[in-house]
Amino acid sequence: MQPGTTEEHCSIAATLGVIGDRWSLLILRDVFRGNHRFSVIQSDLGIAKNLLADRLTQLIDDEILEKVLYCERPARYEYRLTAKGADLSALLIALMKWGDRWHSDGEPPTVLVHRECGTPLELHVACPHCDAPVRPGQIRSLNQATTEEMTTH
Amino acid sequence: MQPGTTEEHCSIAATLGVIGDRWSLLILRDVFRGNHRFSVIQSDLGIAKNLLADRLTQLIDDEILEKVLYCERPARYEYRLTAKGADLSALLIALMKWGDRWHSDGEPPTVLVHRECGTPLELHVACPHCDAPVRPGQIRSLNQATTEEMTTH
């Protein structure tokens, strides 16, 4: 689907190859929020049923979701995140935070809080050495083969 | 494009509405890395020229990129990130980190380091109150209207 230079050599392209279509991340958002059932996700997103079925099997093939039996008779399954799927939380948070900052008028529609203390969470790019928040302009991108710069100017 | 329940009430859907197509994030990745020119991006991504032109004007309309004159005669422009665009760095880092962890064999193809000290960067979900890293299972999602749960089990 993507030309040769991207998928193999770039983790961003690889990730987009897995969850980069128009529905997967919205489905995953629903599962994160606790909508684990086919019919609930379908009516919440307004997605066509065959499309939802397709995306779900794809996400299961990619080991991002798994089917869990929640009712023996009749056999009913629901969709749960695997460890790999749960690890997408930072990505979903990044999407949400950016939307909050640039595409919401007033209050953000949803707030993520720490389960233990109820404090709204933050997302940081951090340098383990300098122990300070890192701004976009202070990021440098090192390619293993060549040496490319990551600039924000 | 998306059904009613999503775009307005959800920052994730809003963000995906802006940069959720198959090319925008790859284009932005290129610009982050220092590829600011039409022809460079086009040959790097292997994208058709009309598509690239479309996406670039869309990204400019959304104030994620801006056209900057870098040569008077002949008039030549290049594409630079605005503040809004640079603010997508956390999202790109999240995409990259996830790809590194789950879709790379061995060494990650690209490493992001702190410009000042050269240390590889990390991305953290943080609680400003508890001062400790937050795991996916400790995140709770509060909807302003109802009250929904964010679970990872």
Added chain:
DNA sequence: GTGGGTTGGTTTAGTTTTGCTACCTACTCC
């Protein structure tokens, strides 16, 4: 001053992919 090359596109035409609607199935419970 004419020909060739570069940059940054636009136009057109055609193909492929995606998505939607509408209906159908299988199982079970009541």
Added chain:
DNA sequence: GGAGTAGGTAGCAAAACTAAACCAACCCAC
């Protein structure tokens, strides 16, 4: 028999994408 859940199938429409040609403004060499 009817309702609920979890899908599958078929046919069509629309969007996305590709490829190739073309264009304009300029530069440089000859």
